[in-house]
Amino acid sequence: MQVDKAVFCPLCERSVSLCFNITESDLISEDWFFCQCGGWFHKGLFDQKIFNIDYFKKFNEIREIKERIDYLIRLYAPLIEDGTYGRRFLDVGFTINEMMSKMKDRGWNCYGSEIIDKEVFENKFPIFSGDFEKYKINEKFDFIHLGHVFECFDSPRDAFTKVYFLTRDEGYILIRCVSPELIHTLGLKGFGHFQSNEKRFFIPMQWFKNMANLLNLDIICSVKNISKRMNIWNDYHLLLKKRTY
Numbered sequence: 001m002q003v004d005k006a007v008f009c010p011l012c013e014r015s016v017s018l019c020f021n022i023t024e025s026d027l028i029s030e031d032w033f034f035c036q037c038g039g040w041f042h043k044g045l046f047d048q049k050i051f052n053i054d055y056f057k058k059f060n061e062i063r064e065i066k067e068r069i070d071y072l073i074r075l076y077a078p079l080i081e082d083g084t085y086g087r088r089f090l091d092v093g094f095t096i097n098e099m100m101s102k103m104k105d106r107g108w109n110c111y112g113s114e115i116i117d118k119e120v121f122e123n124k125f126p127i128f129s130g131d132f133e134k135y136k137i138n139e140k141f142d143f144i145h146l147g148h149v150f151e152c153f154d155s156p157r158d159a160f161t162k163v164y165f166l167t168r169d170e171g172y173i174l175i176r177c178v179s180p181e182l183i184h185t186l187g188l189k190g191f192g193h194f195q196s197n198e199k200r201f202f203i204p205m206q207w208f209k210n211m212a213n214l215l216n217l218d219i220i221c222s223v224k225n226i227s228k229r230m231n232i233w234n235d236y237h238l239l240l241k242k243r244t245y
């Protein structure tokens with residue numbers, strides 16, 4: 001449907017005039033705006049309080065979640081370990097400890113950042129507790145993983161810049177995000193990510209590539225992922241490396 005008052009895309013700041021009312025479940029339907037930059041966003045209810053112990057429990061119930069995280073690590077860790085000597089790892093929005101545990105087994109010093117109350121987690125790793133966008137971290141890391149957190153940030157641009165400054169020279173950033181490009185291929189049902197209470201945006205991969213170019217990050221690999229061997233699919237993976245020059 002046509003939008004009757006000016007709405008601006010939070011990703012590219014263009015005026016957006018196209019909006020679709022999407023039925024997300026029996027109880028929820030939401031107006032999702034579609035921008036010519038390829039991004040999708042909504043202006044409905046999104047509350048970070050949804051990331052609580054119930055969310056943690058639900059995440060833990062994903063079938064074979066540990067094997068799926070192991071698969072992700074087996075794909076990317078050898079590439080990263082070959083390209084940098086540093087071994088400080090930060091998992092932003094980790095939800096469960098598994099990636100940190102497996103990276104520790106590979107010799108990494110692991111840190112987590114999580115908005116879910118830290119009392120929920122076993123006290124195995126140092127945790128920056130709270131909203132990643134809000135607190136200051138005076139440390140740097142050789143590998144930062146952000147799995148499906150950019151969709152929830154207030155400002156993906158500010159969060160990305162923060163990640164850049166937290167990354168050491170020659171360090172790597174692995175971003176996994178819902179791929180809005182796949183909506184057109186898979187249809188609304190097949191896509192499966194319209195959940196306005198958990199996500200604010202769908203960010204096109206090209207947005208991150210443009211940001212990477214601005215910040216002098218090398219794009220090591222970029223893939224669209226539809227594999228159900230991952231814990232989340234119909235998304236993309238973008239591995240970036242910070243240049244030393």
Ligand SMILES: [Zn+2]
Binds near residue numbers: 009012036
């Ligand atoms: Zn846009």
